[in-house]
Amino acid sequence: MKHNNAINVKNICLFRYDNFVIFMNSKGRAILDVSKSNAYLKCQIGSNSLKLDGSLPFGNKIESILNGLQTFYHKKLSLVGIGFRAWCYFDQSKNCQVLSIKVGLSRDVLIFVPSNIIILCLRPTLILIKGVDKEAVSLMACQIRSIRVPDSYKGKGIRYENEVVHVKPGKQK
Template sequence: MSRIGKKPVELPSGVTAHVSGQTIEVKGPKGVRSFTATDDVSLVVEDNVVKVVPRSNSKRARQQWGMSRTQVQNCVTGVTEGFKKQLEIQGVGYRAQVQGKVLKLSLGYSHDVDFPIPEGVQIVCAKPTEIEVSGIDQQLVGQVAANIREWRRPEPYKGKGIRYKGEYIFRKEGKKK
């Protein structure tokens, strides 16, 4: 029995869910999200609660049970609170700024990096060394943050680069004479 799958997903006030076939559509104050479950589970909405029930006792059905429940919970969280990732830039002359639908990054290359902001994601730079990526889709927010970080990963000797806020970088000792 899946401990996660057994828990019902509660819908807060202002959030509605509609099931058609294997697809659930969740509407809330921040937008609309949908999730299509596999045929191994069934989705039921009753009394402001979404329940995910496995259709058989097979191993695949039990695997999909907890995963589907978590995906539905992420849809509900996305349309109510949203998701965000915070990045920090460390290094002399490294900075970021948002210009329209483009994030401009100065990362020590001979040119500035222009990162186009995808649809469904908001990027805010409160300071030139801080980037906040937010949106209602957890996977998309995480992927965009990872793509930005990929331009200059933190290096272990000086710690320069783009890192997640609170990320620990294992530092190495430099050369000795």
């Protein structure tokens, strides 16, 4: 199956190193590993456009990376519950950003954030995750949410921004 389309690539640099394709601009960088697939991929780079001729998964992945480099992908998580808080800081010794979450467990949960993701705590109960790779942003949001999945009886936990949690009724006397 062939996938032909033209994508606008303003201010994005492409490099190839062995089986990796590196996309860079002022917002960040993304690396695509093409060694794991036996599909072919042929690119034609014009002055401001990139024409893809190859398999559909690679075309979609490259299009996702280019869109992420132009406008960041983001997810918001809200902490619902009394005393649930989150804050970020930069650890000089590990040279990475650290997210600390307090969600009613015996200790605070520390998450070391990879360099391709930026986490901002907009409020103590609202976390913004953004980056150029859609999969990495979604994976980080899923890992944070898995610390305390919303409870079906009280609704407490970590939710996506517009997620609706259906609360079950308790025992009836």
